[in-house]
Structure formats: C-alpha cells, structure tokens
Amino acid sequence: MLEKQEILYVAAEAYKRSGLVLSADKGYLLESRLAPLARAEGYASIEALISAARREGSDRLLWAITEALATHETFFFRDNTPFDLFKQDILPVLSRARGNAGVLRIWCAACSSGQEPYSLAMLLEEERARLGGLRVEIVATDMAPRVLEKAKAGLYSQFEVQRGLAIQRLVTHFDQTGDQWRIKPNIRQMVNFQKQNLLENFASMGKFDVIFCRNVLIYFDAESKKKVLSRLSQQTASDGYLVMGAAETVVGLSSDYVPVEGRRGLYTQVGNAALKTAAA
Incomplete structure (x- = not known):
C-alpha cells in the first residue's frame, strides 16, 4: 500500500505536467496503473519506481508516470x-x-x-x-x-x-x-x-x-x-x-x-x- 506522502508527490508531479487532478484517496488508481510501468522499468515495486523518480529527479520517469496515470480510453465513433x-x-x-x-x-x-x-x-x-x-x-x-x-x-x-x-x-x-x-x-x-x-x-x-x-x-x-x-x-x-x-x-x-x-x-x-x- 502506497504511503500518503508518495501519493501526494506523484499527484503533484502529474498535475504540474498534465493538469490531471488526483486526490489523496486515489492510491488504488496509482497502484493499478503504475504496477505495469514499474515492471517495464525494471523496478521491484511501485514504491521503488517512485523513490527512483524522486531521488534522481528523473524527468523521463516522471513523464512516464504521468502518462501511465492519464486516461487514454477511446474507441471509434465514440458516443456517435x-x-x-x-x-x-x-x-x-x-x-x-x-x-x-x-x-x-x-x-x-x-x-x-x-x-x-x-x-x-x-x-x-x-x-x-x-x-x-x-x-x-x-x-x-x-x-x-x-x-x-x-x-x-x-x-x-x-x-x-x-x-x-x-x-x-x-x-x-x-x-x-x-x-x-x-x-x-x-x-x-x-x-x-x-x-x-x-x-x-x-x-x-x-x-x-x-x-x-x-x-x-x-x-x-x-x-x-x-x-x-x-x-x-x-x-x-x-x-x-x-x-x-x-x-x-x-x-x-x-x-x-x-x-x-x-x-x-x-x-x-x-x-x-x-x-x-x-x-x-
């Protein structure tokens, strides 16, 4: 389970980059969307991914996190x-x-x-x-x-x-x-x-x-x-x-x-x- 401090950090970075608003109670969303990214980036856990982003100040990682959190739901002729x-x-x-x-x-x-x-x-x-x-x-x-x-x-x-x-x-x-x-x-x-x-x-x-x-x-x-x-x-x-x-x-x-x-x-x-x- 992500700590509140980690959620707030990710939420602040995502907001700064994309305008996406994530409240502190969205830990479940972060976990479901960041788990695949953590694996793809070679980290043992979401916590390790976030820690690396904070420690390195990695703009690439922070953008990857932001993209993973954004909703990309779409389909052809959506809503008609x-x-x-x-x-x-x-x-x-x-x-x-x-x-x-x-x-x-x-x-x-x-x-x-x-x-x-x-x-x-x-x-x-x-x-x-x-x-x-x-x-x-x-x-x-x-x-x-x-x-x-x-x-x-x-x-x-x-x-x-x-x-x-x-x-x-x-x-x-x-x-x-x-x-x-x-x-x-x-x-x-x-x-x-x-x-x-x-x-x-x-x-x-x-x-x-x-x-x-x-x-x-x-x-x-x-x-x-x-x-x-x-x-x-x-x-x-x-x-x-x-x-x-x-x-x-x-x-x-x-x-x-x-x-x-x-x-x-x-x-x-x-x-x-x-x-x-x-x-x-």
Whole structure:
C-alpha cells in the first residue's frame, strides 16, 4: 500500500505536467496503473519506481508516470452524437462558408491512440462528393508519445475495431494484418499527429474551424479548465466550433464560447453569425 506522502508527490508531479487532478484517496488508481510501468522499468515495486523518480529527479520517469496515470480510453465513433453533429450540422455550414477552394481545419486534442481523428477522416472520405474542392486538414495531438506512436501506426486489435466501428467501415477503410487491422493509407494520410500538451502554449498551431476536445477537461480543476478554454477560443475561427464531451460544459468557465441550442456538447464563438443556421 502506497504511503500518503508518495501519493501526494506523484499527484503533484502529474498535475504540474498534465493538469490531471488526483486526490489523496486515489492510491488504488496509482497502484493499478503504475504496477505495469514499474515492471517495464525494471523496478521491484511501485514504491521503488517512485523513490527512483524522486531521488534522481528523473524527468523521463516522471513523464512516464504521468502518462501511465492519464486516461487514454477511446474507441471509434465514440458516443456517435459528436460525429452526427459534425456531419449534419457543422460540415454543411462550414463547407458553404469556406467555399469550393477553401480549407477546413480540424483539431482533435488529446487524441490518445487515434480512433477519434481516424473516425473523422473516414466520415470525411465518405462525404468527399459533397465537399467538392474543399481541402481538409486534420491535426491530432496528445501529450503521450506512447499512444501517439500507436496512433501513427494505425494498427488495431480485433477488440479495438469492434468497439464502435460498423462492419462496412471496417471492410472499406482497413486492411487485415494477421489478427490485427491497419487503417488504409488514404485515411492515415489525412491525419497529422503531433505531440502537444494542452497546458503548454499551442498558438503556433494556427486557427481551426472545428476543435474536438472531448472527455479531457473533466480531469482538470476549474482554474486549468478556464485557462485551456481561453486559449482554445483564440485558436478557434470566428465562425468555428468546439466539440466537448457529454459530461462537459463551458458554462461558468468561458465567456468566449456559447452553447449551440439543441446540440449537446457543441459550442461556438460568441457572435458567430452562423449559430442560428447550425441550430435550425
């Protein structure tokens, strides 16, 4: 059993690096998620792993601990609603606004192992006839190099492709490799994966028409949420949209975004003239 002092140390380091909030009663979570890391790093116990990180001041070990504690739960077309909103509401409005020769920029923040951006890429490929000459850029980011490498590879187990993925899409957009499935090159090439921590400056990424930031901020405290939302708004086009998880909200946290009426989890910039069009 981890000592309270060890839990508090790990919690403080994880918060500093990722904004992840862990209370002192989360010892069971630390033990379940750090045990595999301790073994992989060659330590006899979690206590030995934490002791080494403290003693050496090892940034590598502390980042590895932070990554292990972060929740990377994701699957293809997760929750369905955000993808329906994108296809039925966001895409028609923005494709008209950007025009036939325009560019639609999409950012999937905290993309984990890539299922969300690849879901969007599949959807856009299926809607290509409706897009005309509109070009699409999908940028997907995560702070964890390990999951980013998996995302870039686009290789998934049978269990992973069965979660949320219709058989027709599996056959159309994947190639079978033994007992695994690999995203086809045309879909993989649509997504640009990059390392990015939401707590760090991301202004250099430029403006986006749609930002997917789902089921991430629920792990942050109120102050961190406000800071991230403020910076996200600066990267959102004036007529752009923010897509959040069903259990998340900007209410009381941001004065830059407003909810799109009748569209759960969908927000737009204050003053967006296309708001009524999207909500109609």
